[in-house]
Amino acid sequence: MTAGVHVEVVVDGVETCPVSAISTECEVESIHTTPRAVGGGVVGELTVEDGPSGELEDHGTDVVFADGEREIHRFVTEEADCPCGHIPDHGCPVRTVSADDGSLCLSFVAPSVQTVRDVVADLESCTGTVRLRRLTRSSADGTDELLFIERDAFTDRQYEALATAHEMGYFDTPRRVDSTDVADQLGISGATFSEHLAVAQRKLFDQLLTA
Numbered sequence: 001m002t003a004g005v006h007v008e009v010v011v012d013g014v015e016t017c018p019v020s021a022i023s024t025e026c027e028v029e030s031i032h033t034t035p036r037a038v039g040g041g042v043v044g045e046l047t048v049e050d051g052p053s054g055e056l057e058d059h060g061t062d063v064v065f066a067d068g069e070r071e072i073h074r075f076v077t078e079e080a081d082c083p084c085g086h087i088p089d090h091g092c093p094v095r096t097v098s099a100d101d102g103s104l105c106l107s108f109v110a111p112s113v114q115t116v117r118d119v120v121a122d123l124e125s126c127t128g129t130v131r132l133r134r135l136t137r138s139s140a141d142g143t144d145e146l147l148f149i150e151r152d153a154f155t156d157r158q159y160e161a162l163a164t165a166h167e168m169g170y171f172d173t174p175r176r177v178d179s180t181d182v183a184d185q186l187g188i189s190g191a192t193f194s195e196h197l198a199v200a201q202r203k204l205f206d207q208l209l210t211a
Contacts, residue, residue, distance in 0.1 A: 006136040007116055008107045011083050013128015018059040018075045019046055023099035025056070029070065031097040033084040041078040041085045046099075048073065086122045090115055105133065131159075153203050161186060161196035162204070 014020045019031055026048050033044040046061070050069050061073035077085060083106060084094050092108040092115065099105070110116045116135070123130045133151045151159070164185055169176030183193035 004109045004111055004137070005113060005116055006107065006109050006134075007119070007132070008105060008134040009120065009123065010131045010133050011104045011106070011123055011127040011129070012102065012131075014083060014104060014126070017077065017082060017104065018061050018073075019044065019097070019099045020102050020104055021059050022046065022048070022056055022061070022073075024102045028099045031099060033094060033097060035085060035088045036076070041076060041082055043074070043076050044084065045072050045074050047071070083123050083127060086126060087119055090119050090122070092119065150207065153207065154200055158196050158200035158203070161193055162200040165197060 019028060022028060029047040029049070031044065031046045033042040035042055045064070047070055048056070050066055050071050056073060059075075061075045063071050064074045065072040083104060084097060087094050087106065087108050090110070092110050094106055094108055096107045097104065108119070110119065116132075120130050120132070131151060154162070161182070165171065165182050168182055168185065170179070170182055179190050179193055179197075183190045186193060188196075
């Protein structure tokens with residue numbers, strides 16, 4: 001059995017994505033995207049309740065269906081502007097997409113943790129922020145036991161401390177930075193950083209070791 005990693009990420013600050021912008025104005029019921037065969041990017045469709053088409057014209061979508069209750073809007077994005085166009089470049093089709101108040105939540109299955117890292121780095125190049133919401137790995141023996149990380153278990157400050165420490169090389173051997181460097185980057189005291197990091201690491205290990 002090949003053990004893949006099921007990933008859910010939340011991306012913010014996708015300024016050129018019509019779905020992101022529209023989700024700040026009305027509820028998006030569903031989203032479907034397909035990579036373009038030529039030129040990169042995606043062709044996508046989103047469904048909203050009937051009525052807002054006039055308000056959505058500025059976002060570059062076309063109404064392709066309306067039945068009096070809902071409307072389906074079609075859009076096209078360029079590869080450099082769209083998270084849904086970047087993820088398939090790593091051999092990972094986008095499984096689900098949802099949007100709420102400007103944030104996009106995407107899920108995909110990666111063959112390894114390294115691929116997850118590569119996808120996140122790629123997404124960071126075209127978005128404001130990328131947050132790992134959930135990682136789930138199937139077990140090698142084929143059982144239903146799953147290993148997962150719940151992003152919501154961490155406060156924003158705990159997660160920021162953990163992520164910044166990792167990015168700056170605090171966990172490298174030998175360490176590339178010390179706690180003072182990371183604290184300065186976060187704009188907090190060394191004691192506060194140590195407290196956030198200790199709690200974040202405990203939560204992380206609790207999930208890993210008890211899964």
